[in-house]
Every structure is written in structure tokens, then in C-alpha cells.
Amino acid sequence: MKAFIVYCHPSGDSLTRNLKDEFVKGIVDSGNEYVLSDLYEMDFKADMTEEEYLRDAYYRSTPEVAADVLAEQEKVNSSDAIVFIYPVFWTEAPAKLVGWFDRVWSYGFAYGNKTMKMLEKGVILCSAGNPADKLEKLGLLRSMKKVMFGDRLFNRVKQKEFVLFAGTSREKESRKGNWDDNLRKAYEKGKTLFLRSEEVFSLDDRYFTSVSNSDDGEVSDQTVFSYHQKGNVIWAEYSGGRIIKGFLLGTIDENNNLHFDYRHINTDGESKSGSCNSEPRPVNGKLRFYEKWKWADGREGSSVIEEL
Ligand SMILES: Cc1cc2nc3c(=O)[nH]c(=O)nc-3n(C[C@H](O)[C@H](O)[C@H](O)COP(=O)(O)O)c2cc1C
Numbered sequence: 001m002k003a004f005i006v007y008c009h010p011s012g013d014s015l016t017r018n019l020k021d022e023f024v025k026g027i028v029d030s031g032n033e034y035v036l037s038d039l040y041e042m043d044f045k046a047d048m049t050e051e052e053y054l055r056d057a058y059y060r061s062t063p064e065v066a067a068d069v070l071a072e073q074e075k076v077n078s079s080d081a082i083v084f085i086y087p088v089f090w091t092e093a094p095a096k097l098v099g100w101f102d103r104v105w106s107y108g109f110a111y112g113n114k115t116m117k118m119l120e121k122g123v124i125l126c127s128a129g130n131p132a133d134k135l136e137k138l139g140l141l142r143s144m145k146k147v148m149f150g151d152r153l154f155n156r157v158k159q160k161e162f163v164l165f166a167g168t169s170r171e172k173e174s175r176k177g178n179w180d181d182n183l184r185k186a187y188e189k190g191k192t193l194f195l196r197s198e199e200v201f202s203l204d205d206r207y208f209t210s211v212s213n214s215d216d217g218e219v220s221d222q223t224v225f226s227y228h229q230k231g232n233v234i235w236a237e238y239s240g241g242r243i244i245k246g247f248l249l250g251t252i253d254e255n256n257n258l259h260f261d262y263r264h265i266n267t268d269g270e271s272k273s274g275s276c277n278s279e280p281r282p283v284n285g286k287l288r289f290y291e292k293w294k295w296a297d298g299r300e301g302s303s304v305i306e307e308l
Helices: 015-029 050-057 067-077 095-104 132-137 140-156 173-177 179-191
Strands: 002-007 033-038 081-087 119-127 157-165 206-213 224-230 233-240 243-252 258-266 271-283 286-295 300-307
Touching: 002 015, 015 033, 015 081, 015 119, 015 179, 033 067, 067 095, 119 140, 119 179, 132 140, 132 224, 132 233, 140 157, 157 179, 173 179, 206 286, 233 258
Parallel strands: 002 033, 002 081, 081 119, 119 157
Antiparallel strands: 206 224, 206 300, 224 233, 233 243, 243 258, 258 271, 271 286, 286 300
């Protein structure tokens, strides 16, 4: 299998460059192949020409497409997966990568009567200076994901994954503190890229919110859960709605069912805790948790949590 990696960062002195190198090592170690477009090294031209604009704007499938665009389109069509690796710049991909989409996702290739191959997977490895909970709270992570999944990858890939490396600003302790873990994660993502999803079920860096809950529950559609996983240990931080701050910690069993204890402080200043058993099931392409929870005082309920 072959991955097409579109990498975009202006400097080799960067975490993102190291993430790319580790991801590549992972692919090679898995016995798969890759082809790389390093957009800065190639000096990829991000600006559309007027001719290119008019071709797209008038929905013309004319065969005249610039050689650099054709080369990129050929890389797409000779691969099984596409992987974008970049830092967040102003809640977007760097301008060069945005321009890559403007030009390479051309009419007749990526839309219209398209000739683009349906790829098995589309993966995004994205570094961000801000911590994940801040990006989530401000709705920025959702926006970035929405643009990449809902527009750029959309129905062009069978399976999508957004991997965030957050809190990586040079001002933050977490840049150094999480450096090795982040590189390990990038390597693992490369190594497992072509495994089937059931072979690599992981909750690491996945975000969920509630879609329904019993009356006695406090979690709502305003609450966001930020999940992590290491081996069979899972944990999450949650907040929003009636929850000021909450944590859960537990394990995932061989059937991927979760068993955890939770504790949070609610908006009345009460400290509440309980335990929960949760069964993940994919519904309409999204992962849902069907949960049965129990407060420490014995009251019970059930909820459904869905991936953002
Ligand atoms: C021009 C510019 C804009 C940035 N905008 C954002 C942003 O909107 N949100 C964010 O979380 N980080 C932002 N960052 C931080 C980058 O994402 C940061 O460079 C990266 O996460 C750290 O990794 P690096 O060492 O690979 O650059 C920005 C950085 C630059 C240089």
C-alpha cells in the first residue's frame, strides 16, 4: 500500500518536521510505501492563475492543467491514502497548503465529473500551539476538522482521521514535556496507517459530546469529553454545561467496552462521582458510546455520547 504525504511547514527547526519524519519511519517499518510532497522544499506555487480560476469558475474540464498540478494529481491517483502534515496557522492550514487545495483539487479531478481515485484513508496530522481544551472550548478545533473533513476530504476518502498535537507552542512547558510522546504517536500513526480500524481501535485524542441522557444525569450536549488512551488505560477530561471540570479514568477491555469511574464539580459547586460502563458502536460513520452510569449514592441512568 502507498501513502501520499503532503507536508507543509516553512522550517526544519520545528516539531512538525519531526512528526513528519517519525510518521515516515512508521510507514517504512510497516512495510508500506510513501511518496512525499514537501510543499516548501518544492516551492509549490500556492496562487491560482487567472486561467486556473476561470477553468474552475466556468466548470471547464479542459485537459490543460499545469504540470505541477498534474504531478500532484498523479501522486494522489497512484496512492491508497493521503496524509496532510502541517501546523495550524490562524486556525487554518498554512497558506501554501490552502493554495495546494485551490489548485490540485481542480474541476474534473476532485469535483464535477471527477477522475480522482477514491482513497482508502485521509489522515491529518496537525500541530497547534494552543492546548486542545482551549481550541475545543472556542469551537476552533471543530471548525478546523469541519473544513478538512466536510469539505476537503469529504467523499474523496473512505475513512478520515484528524490527529491533533496540541499545546506545542515554544512558550509552553508541554512542548518539551510531550515531545517524545508526540513523536511516538506520529510513528505509531505511520506504522498502523494501513491496518483496518478494528485492528487499531484507539480513543486517543478523540472528542465526544452527549446526545441524550437520563434526567438524573448532569452531562449534556454542552459537555465535551477529551479522551486519551495508552494500552488498555483510558482517561478523559470533561467540561461544559453543568460541569465545571470533570475527570474519568478506567480501562478498555478486549471487546472495546469501557469501564471507568468519574468525578466532577458542577455549577452548584458540588463534587459528584460515580462509575460507568460504556459500549462503543459506530452509527452513521460516527463512534457512539452507549453508557450505563451510577452515581455514588446509587441512582442510575443511561446516556449516549457521540464523537464530535
Ligand atoms: C503564523 C502563525 C500562526 C499560528 N496560528 C495558530 C493558531 O491559530 N492556533 C494555534 O493553536 N497555534 C497557532 N500557531 C502555532 C503553530 O501551530 C505552532 O507553530 C506549532 O503548533 C508548533 O509546532 P512547530 O514547532 O512545528 O512550528 C501559529 C504559528 C504561526 C507561526
